[in-house]
Amino acid sequence: xxxxxxxxxxxxxxxxxxxxxxxxxxxxxxxxxxxxxxxxxxxxxxxxxxxxxxxxxxxxxxxxxxxxxxxxxxxxxxxxxxxxxxxxxxxxxxxxxxxxxxxxxxxxxxxxxxxxxxxxxxxxxxxxxxxxxxxxxxxxxxxxxxxxxxxxxxxxxxxxxxxxxxxxxxxxxxxxxxxxxxxxxxxxxxxxxxxxxxxxxxxxxxxxxxxxxxxxxxxxxxxxxxxxxxxxxxxxxxxxxxxxxxxxxxxxxxxxxxxxxxxxxxxxxxxxxxxxxxxxxxxxxxxxxxxxxxxxxxxxxxxxxxxxxxxxxxxxxxxxxxxxxxxxxxxxxxxxxxxxxxxxxxxxxxxxxxxxxxxxxxxxxxxxxxxxxxxxxxxxxxxxxxxxxxxxxxxxxxxxxxxxxxxxxxxxxxxx
Amino acid sequence: xxxxxxxxxxxxxxxxxxxxxxxxxxxxxxxxxxxxxxxxxxxxxxxxxxxxxxxxxxxxxxxxxxxxxxxxxxxxxxxxxxxxxxxxxxxxxxxxxxxxxxxxxx
Ligand code: SF4
Ligand code: SF4
Numbered sequence: 428x429x430x431x432x433x434x435x436x437x438x439x440x441x442x443x444x445x446x447x448x449x450x451x452x453x454x455x456x457x458x459x460x461x462x463x464x465x466x467x468x469x470x471x472x473x474x475x476x477x478x479x480x481x482x483x484x485x486x487x488x489x490x491x492x493x494x495x496x497x498x499x500x501x502x503x504x505x506x507x508x509x510x511x512x513x514x515x516x517x518x519x520x521x522x523x524x525x526x527x528x529x530x531x532x533x534x535x536x537x538x539x540x541x542x543x544x545x546x547x548x549x550x551x552x553x554x555x556x557x558x559x560x561x562x563x564x565x566x567x568x569x570x571x572x573x574x575x576x577x578x579x580x581x582x583x584x585x586x587x588x589x590x591x592x593x594x595x596x597x598x599x600x601x602x603x604x605x606x607x608x609x610x611x612x613x614x615x616x617x618x619x620x621x622x623x624x625x626x627x628x629x630x631x632x633x634x635x636x637x638x639x640x641x642x643x644x645x646x647x648x649x650x651x652x653x654x655x656x657x658x659x660x661x662x663x664x665x666x667x668x669x670x671x672x673x674x675x676x677x678x679x680x681x682x683x684x685x686x687x688x689x690x691x692x693x694x695x696x697x698x699x700x701x702x703x704x705x706x707x708x709x710x711x712x713x714x715x716x717x718x719x720x721x722x723x724x725x726x727x728x729x730x731x732x733x734x735x736x737x738x739x740x741x742x743x744x745x746x747x748x749x750x751x752x753x754x755x756x757x758x759x760x761x762x763x764x765x766x767x768x769x770x771x772x773x774x775x776x777x778x779x780x781x782x783x784x785x786x787x788x789x790x791x792x793x794x795x796x797x798x799x800x801x802x803x804x805x806x807x808x809x810x811x812x813x814x815x816x817x818x819x820x821x822x823x824x825x826x827x828x829x830x831x832x833x834x835x836x837x838x839x840x841x842x843x
Numbered sequence: 844x845x846x847x848x849x850x851x852x853x854x855x856x857x858x859x860x861x862x863x864x865x866x867x868x869x870x871x872x873x874x875x876x877x878x879x880x881x882x883x884x885x886x887x888x889x890x891x892x893x894x895x896x897x898x899x900x901x902x903x904x905x906x907x908x909x910x911x912x913x914x915x916x917x918x919x920x921x922x923x924x925x926x927x928x929x930x931x932x933x934x935x936x937x938x939x940x941x942x943x944x945x946x947x948x949x
Binding site: 441444500550553 | 893
């Protein structure tokens with residue numbers, strides 16, 4: 428630095444630095460496979476069947492090498508169900524042996540007591556077990572028969588193996604929004620930490636979002652519950668649109684897409700965010716020249732996202748500073764303009780805007796790996812918003828933006 | 844951000860951070876330089892923190908090789924008038940477990 432005694436100009440908040448992008452992502456989600464033993468109705472990545480083009484072991488290892496060189500602290504591994512990849516444990520060990528921490532999400536199917544012991548022995552691994560109902564009835568209706576029992580078995584195995592604080596990961600829906608205390612109790616009983624995240628209309632979640640997303644009253648109750656429980660409960664910073672109710676929730680309150688987060692999908696395509704699996708938000712491929720670093724640093728899409736954003740219809744809103752118009756992906760897949768209010772805008776502007784969307788005009792995810800046993804909705808044709816024309820062959824869908832890039836992050840921390 | 848007005852050495856803060864002692868980065872903390880300063884990640888606590896300017900990064904890097912935190916500040920070129928501010932930043936890092944006292948090591 429030329430001017431060592433110059434502190435950053437006052438008013439340059441960390442969030443502004445982050446908005447402009449970082450040398451490497453803080454939170455990178457990597458979907459290892461589209462294969463999954465379950466068929467959750469709200470799957471964010473429309474997973475089910477493996478894609479024959481998925482990165483092989485050698486390619487996956489070279490992605491890890493690159494993450495190590497870029498000093499990505501940890502990667503959120505998801506899928507599909509990542510543990511069904513035969514090389515899953517090998518890749519986890521390779522990553523943690525390279526100093527790249529691993530947080531992974533699982534439905535629990537492969538978390539046997541032996542697997543749990545192996546994971547617990549690795550100090551760089553975090554495990555999130557997904558559960559979307561605090562009772563089998565509510566959970567299995569969404570995640571499939573037997574999935575509640577599977578998750579409980581996995582939590583028990585992890586607790587038995589002494590894994591440090593597994594996470595119980597819940598997507599808040601209309602059906603489970605009243606069960607928050609029960610989820611908390613289940614987590615506490617297993618020595619786990621509860622993690623609540625937002626249902627986004629991505630992947631198959633777009634098909635069911637209308638029926639499953641929490642009602643306005645439930646959102647309000649959720650906000651109060653989150654305030655009451657503070658840092659005990661993780662949220663992946665995913666409810667920052669609720670900050671518009673008044674007090675900011677912990678976290679950075681920033682849409683990190685392409686700025687501090689991104690997604691690598693199973694075939695190596697890089698998207699701005701795990702919930703934005705659409706050609707509009709595809710930045711490149713780790714298989715391209717220069718690999719992942721070239722995409723992160725050179726993508727035109729990411730450059731566009733890192734430029735100052737126009738608040739559009741939200742700029743006159745008093746809550747804009749904390750809410751920032753909410754989630755880009757949620758707007759996109761519900762057919763709303765990206766520079767307007769979130770579909771779940773707590774001031775009701777989203778509901779009003781949604782009423783104006785021509786039915787069937789919202790963009791559909793670019794790819795679908797669902798098991799063929801369940802009917803797919805008659806999908807509307809993607810609207811041409813991006814510079815990139817939709818490619819019929821390319822780019823599958825996504826999964827959870829998982830761990831907050833900034834969970835537990837305190838922007839008020841050390842300042843010089 | 845205002846320059847700290849108080850001149851001279853800061854007394855040990857409420858966290859017990861003593862700038863006269865030798866400190867080091869916690870061995871499980873990883874530091875990644877960024878245009879604005881640096882990001883820190885603690886692999887034990889899984890906490891992320893940040894250094895808000897490059898000079899503080901220089902200080903943190905010098906910690907392990909200098910006899911005291913204050914010496915590390917001087918080595919990095921922290922102007923005397925800004926010492927209290929930088930020592931407070933180090934105290935905050937120490938309170939978060941990012942720094943550990945070196946002379947306590949076996
Ligand atoms: S698009 Fe939505 S889910 Fe993705 S980073 Fe932005 S706010 Fe989060
Ligand atoms: S109008 Fe926009 S900024 Fe205001 S609360 Fe709604 S989504 Fe958030």
